[in-house]
Amino acid sequence: NAGVMQNPRHLVRRRGQEARLRCSPMKGHSHVYWYRQLPEEGLKFMVYLQKENIIDESGMPKERFSAEFPKEGPSILRIQQVVRGDSAAYFCASSPAGADNHGYTFGSGTRLTVV
């Protein structure tokens, strides 16, 4: 049973380009979360999705960032017109239900570098 799969592991983008980060949750998990980790900091919540629904996007920047979790296929975090400040590690996590009692299973992350 594969864990949470994220790709790519490393992504380099020039300023102004688009970044697309993919996350396939563990089998049987219907809840997906995206977190961002800036250097020397803890993880900050971005968005919580279930299949075809955004449950909580209160941690997403208002512009340039979007997320989806379609009925088929992985969850996608999309960053348009990237800037240097978007450089960070982006982690996806999944759970079979809300994380209240279970915690999550995390992927290995996508490390985005904007040059």
Add this chain to the structure above:
Amino acid sequence: GDSVTQMEGPVTLSEEAFLTINCTYTATGYPSLFWYVQYPGEGLQLLLKATKADDKGSNKGFEATYRKETTSFHLEKGSVQVSDSAVYFCALSDRGGSTLGRLYFGRGTQLTVWP
């Protein structure tokens, strides 16, 4: 709002030394508490958890007790090993709050163990 305050690092210890990493929290509801560990270049792994007051989570020689009276969840290990070198994150999920499904993380504590 919900938050986690974690002892700042880095922490450097000799092998077989005793480890304590302090963690205190603020929550509006009834939080579950977690410790995650992150090895270099990898995602976060759940180390242990506790879901109600006075519960003790334990795993791989690490322990933490959910103390409601002091709102704390300190991580301890009696004898650390070189392989314990990693970043440790304290986190909470607030079941009674409005942010069900979200984890709040501390900033992380870097532990380095020397042989």
